[in-house]
Amino acid sequence: MLEGTSATGALTLARTTSVVSNSSPAPSAGKRAAARRLYVQAVTAYESAASALQRGAGIDLDALERIAQRTVDAMRDDAASLVGLTTVKSLAVPPAQRFMQTHAVNVMVHSVSLALAVGIDRTSCVPIALAGLLHDLGRDASVETEEHGLAGVTAILRTGPIERVAHAAWIAVEHQEEFRGPVRTIAPGSEDPSLGIVRIADAYDDLTARPGLAGSPDLVVAFLLQATGARFEPTLLQRFAQLLGIYPPGTTVRLAEGEIGVVVRPNPAIAKLDRPLVRVLRDSGGLSVPGEEWIDLDTSPATRIVESLDPSILGISPPDVFLR
């Protein structure tokens, strides 16, 4: 049994048999299961590395690189399943059932998603994935969060040859803006894409980890675009928003007919960014929907999303949708 928590509450998740209607555009169960396995392996691998670091033991860089490579390959095949899993903010894996933070893996997933979307090749994606995975390694090594980027450099350098981890070390120290100067404006193309990608992914996952509406993915994306576009490389940020859509995966939404559900997969068409694939959890009467019911707004012109909701007050757990 997997346990996971969103930013908004606790979950005890059990594997259940999916009931998918024949006409459902639900993602392939096989791909979802494969994505879940990879996700859990990534979280576990990162947790092992962080634990080893705290114990002063060696870190298996090969294992982390393999995770990064597999993530890149998996996302080239099916990005939606892994991106959906980033709604999980902590994870308890049997048998210990100890909660493990998923932030590092989430940042890796979002980074790879964005990197692939802007046309970065697979070879270059792997160091970006590794950098996303290790960017906060110093947070586990240092109690002083102001210095965790710096501590991350030392930690990362211990993992292996410099030519394999230089990227991750650089991004670890850069992503946190250790030098606290005035807010700078980043012009298009002025920042290395790998750094820009990880910074965006990091901020997005941090902000969506906030409880309640504050962490609602749609509001976070809108906020990033409206208020802080100057803090990130604008083109990358815009592409990131296009990838996620107006209602990113994990957003709890109410449809025009009153159903409530969770966005599972964004619509890749620019003109239909507000029409994602939704997993319906409550019917218009507020009752739970048995089995799995999906509405693809791309092919359902009669309905639409009217608003996003705070899942916590509805007893909905978006990660549940992706972990089951």
Next chain:
Amino acid sequence: MSLVSEPTNQPPRAGTTGPGADDLAPSPGGVAAAEVSVASKVCSAFERAAEEKYSSVRAEAAAVTLTRTLQAWLDEHSFLAIQVAPDGFRAHRTRLTAGSEVAARLAAAGIRELLFKCGVERREIEHLIALFQDGETPQASPALRLWRIDFDHVVVRTADEMATAGAATAGLRAAAVVPAALTGEHAELVRLFDAGPGQATATQSTDWRHLIAIGADGRSWIHRLQVVTSEEAASRCIRRIAMCAERDPDPVVRASAAKVLGDVVETLVEQRRVPWLRDALVRLRAGGVAGQETPAWIEPSLQRLCTETNALALGAVLDDPNADVEEKTAVRNVLATLPGAVEPLGLLLEKLATMEARRLVCQVLAAVSAGDPRVLITQAAGRPWFVARNVAYVLGRIGDPGVLPLLAPWTRHEDERVRIETARALGRVPAAQSTELLGAMLEDADVRVRQSAVWALATAGDRQALPWLRAILFEDRTFRTRTAEERDDFFRTYGRLADDATFTELLEQLTQRQLLRVGWQSELRRGAAIALGETGRPEAAKVLREYAAGRDRKLREACELALASFEGRRAVPNFTDEDGWCQPARIGKAPREDQGFGLEADDA
């Protein structure tokens, strides 16, 4: 790392002591707007939900509104994160007060990281824990007034706090604690986020579609995306850390950055990636981060570089004739940016046990002090003679004419061992002045100094010395009193430097026949044979072979020796001092360069 609990629907109990909505302290400036914004948003959402007959949402909305208020208030104060243990929370839920009911709703709403202020509040955390351990409720602090919640499961992550909290919460299942919420860049994002959409950039469009529209330039830029190489990433990482170490307003962060920079430097040296380090340091210098004076932030890096292991590794690169030229140059460049390393390397040099180690460190020292060798003289002032000798050795390895004014006084140093090393050093400096200084040292009172000087002249290869040598060989009558070894070395050097006129003269000396083969003239013929062997000219070999079959035994032996040297010089044309320290040896087969340093004998 999370608060795990079940949402509770228990009604508040009468007579409870926790804060209700009215008990909440007014939020500090800047939060009110967020409160209103969030609260109104949540309330309106619940009102709509209530209209759709969701049960108890209004009550939940009130709790969530309080949650928002509390969260915003805490965010504003940059608090340290604390957390409530799941089991403990459940255990105490049965005696929650009305205020604690709010806490229960906070938990249900997913407030995993209740933020508590650092510094002053740490004492209050302990106080709070102690009070709850005793079943009391803290009342004193205005800040704590908000927190009439069962906090007996609070654990803070730092070691001290863990110890304190662990002692206070013995027997309870403690939850791990996230040390802080978002910091730096993200803290600013959170602040802006709390201010509400559109508040931070009023001039920007709020049209979402417009905001994500990537223009033509953006598209073309995306297609040009290139991720930096590992080398460039390492370089940028170093520069970033250095900037942080120099300019961060927090001295603790500066110190931490300097230490991390030392880690990076050591890693690059260990993994023989000095060119990467060079690129970063040179750019730092160009960017003005590193000035003329050694900045404080580079001190940890200096200490790392000056450890025996790293200094020897760098010296090995400099000393390795097969090392990559780029790497060797990078090592020199990096060391040249660290003039502050002279003192620690000098101290290290005095501690090293073996000649080989000292030789390698001297190579490093030479690279470090190449920019300003005067600092070496300062280091040697008032120190024992062997320090001056080491410095002379290092100055010789610098090999720049700029060291000549520093070496010149030591040509008259009171200790002959220093003068000997000075002569050797002068031989490595290609300049007319060094030849003049060596010429003067040919008249030194000590035979070993004279021999070192003449070897150095041979090394330098400056024919300016020929007239002085000629005067000594053929006109100075005291030369006849010198030892055979010394005389041979002078002749060899004369031969090495010989020009056409000198060569002709040497041939004449050799072919000059006398009735009686005795006296100084005979010795001159023998010396001429030795000198001709050093000229490397084929016609000399022909003459030497002719006389090697002669009847004069001394001349025959000299010719055989010269022929052997003649053959040897073809194979190894360089000529350097190879002898053990203060053990002048005859100039024989040309030695390897790495045999040139012998500090062993007299260091003790």
